Amino acid sequence: MTSKNYLSIYAKSFNWAGFFLPKETYKKCSALYDFCRIIDNIADEKNQIKIKQNKFEEFKNNFNKKNFDDSIIENMWKLINEFNISLKIIDDLFDGIESDIKDEVKLNSKKDLLVYSYRVAGTVGLMMAKILNVNKKKSLKSAIDLGIAMQLTNISRDVIEDLNNQRFYIQENFEDIRSTIQLSEKFYENSFYSIKEIPLSFRFSILVARRVYRQIGYKILSKKNIENYRKSGKIYLTNFEKLIQTFLSILDLLKLSLTNKNDNYIQHNHLLINEEINLDERI
Numbered sequence: 001m002t003s004k005n006y007l008s009i010y011a012k013s014f015n016w017a018g019f020f021l022p023k024e025t026y027k028k029c030s031a032l033y034d035f036c037r038i039i040d041n042i043a044d045e046k047n048q049i050k051i052k053q054n055k056f057e058e059f060k061n062n063f064n065k066k067n068f069d070d071s072i073i074e075n076m077w078k079l080i081n082e083f084n085i086s087l088k089i090i091d092d093l094f095d096g097i098e099s100d101i102k103d104e105v106k107l108n109s110k111k112d113l114l115v116y117s118y119r120v121a122g123t124v125g126l127m128m129a130k131i132l133n134v135n136k137k138k139s140l141k142s143a144i145d146l147g148i149a150m151q152l153t154n155i156s157r158d159v160i161e162d163l164n165n166q167r168f169y170i171q172e173n174f175e176d177i178r179s180t181i182q183l184s185e186k187f188y189e190n191s192f193y194s195i196k197e198i199p200l201s202f203r204f205s206i207l208v209a210r211r212v213y214r215q216i217g218y219k220i221l222s223k224k225n226i227e228n229y230r231k232s233g234k235i236y237l238t239n240f241e242k243l244i245q246t247f248l249s250i251l252d253l254l255k256l257s258l259t260n261k262n263d264n265y266i267q268h269n270h271l272l273i274n275e276e277i278n279l280d281e282r283i
Contacts, residue, residue, distance in 0.1 A: 013216075016242050017209035022201055029133050029247050031075040036093065036124055038072055043100040044165075052101050060094055083130040089123050089282050105167040111272040113155075113169065113180075118144060118273050121151035126282060132202045132214040134194075138263045140283045142194030144212060145268065148270035149187035153217045157235050174226040181217040186269055188214050194263040212237060215245050260280070264271045 018026050042056045068074040079085060096119025099105065107113050125147025129140050155162070155169045156177050161267055163172055170176045188210065195206055215237055223229040237245070 013212045017205045017212060020205040020208060025202060028079060029128060032074050032079060032127055032131060035076040039097045039259055043097050045282045049101060049103055056098060056101055079131065085127055085130055086282050089126055092119045092277065093123040105168060107169050109213050114148065114272050117148045117151040118277065121147040122144040132198050134197050136197050137283055138266065139197035141268045142191045142263055142266065144279065145187040146191035149184045150193065150213045152180050152184035153213050156220055157216060160230060174229060178221060181221055190266050190268060193261050196262060204249060204253055208246050211245040212242050228283050
């Protein structure tokens with residue numbers, strides 16, 4: 001595995017949750033995150049668009065040609081082969097990142113928002129579920145939902161930062177921020193009972209990640225207006241707040257173990273995404 005742990009540097013909420021995974025599984029999840037982070041960094045770095053496009057195409061070509069001189073690409077291909085990850089999922093991720101490599105990015109509809117969120121994060125949720133040995137189709141769809149929910153939280157949190165980078169995923173007003181968090185709630189809800197399908201040794205970590213990220217959305221809502229939101233800077237949970245959510249996740253674990261409910265009854269909100277992308281082909 002790569003010596004540089006991008007998970008601990010860039011994704012402190014995920015890294016916190018990853019503490020509860022078995023060591024070897026954490027390494028595999030970290031390898032997936034490294035791959036996603038590298039291509040995301042190309043889109044986010046301060047550089048001319050043409051330079052970023054060239055770097056992105058070079059990395060994509062190296063991936064497709066299985067250039068194992070790059071350990072991050074080699075580790076990703078190991079995951080693809082071990083867990084039978086469809087290359088269509090990787091292509092969706094590439095499409096999502098590539099859509100950010102423009103002078104200006106603007107999403108104009110709920111469909112645009114959901115398709116984008118699936119591409120850059122629902123794909124990651126789906127691949128993560130495969131690494132965690134989830135096989136049930138409904139449960140894999142719920143893993144997509146959790147990824148989308150987390151991306152909607154990200155978008156709600158980073159409105160000012162994104163605007164400064166000419167990325168207009170949603171409008172700079174608190175009504176749009178609130179409605180995006182409310183939309184994320186549907187996807188968080190749809191992810192819950194499917195966590196029963198995750199092997200027990202992995203289950204608690206996902207419950208923690210879900211709770212910690214969801215709480216960021218609640219913390220955003222507590223700002224109540226755009227002025228307070230702007231003054232807050234980047235909104236995140238303190239370690240103490242993460243600790244509280246971790247303890248509450250124990251209750252989630254008990255709830256899952258005591259309930260007869262499963263994910264068979266869930267109606268996934270994928271109609272808009274399926275107009276553009278056949279999710280069944282990815283699962």
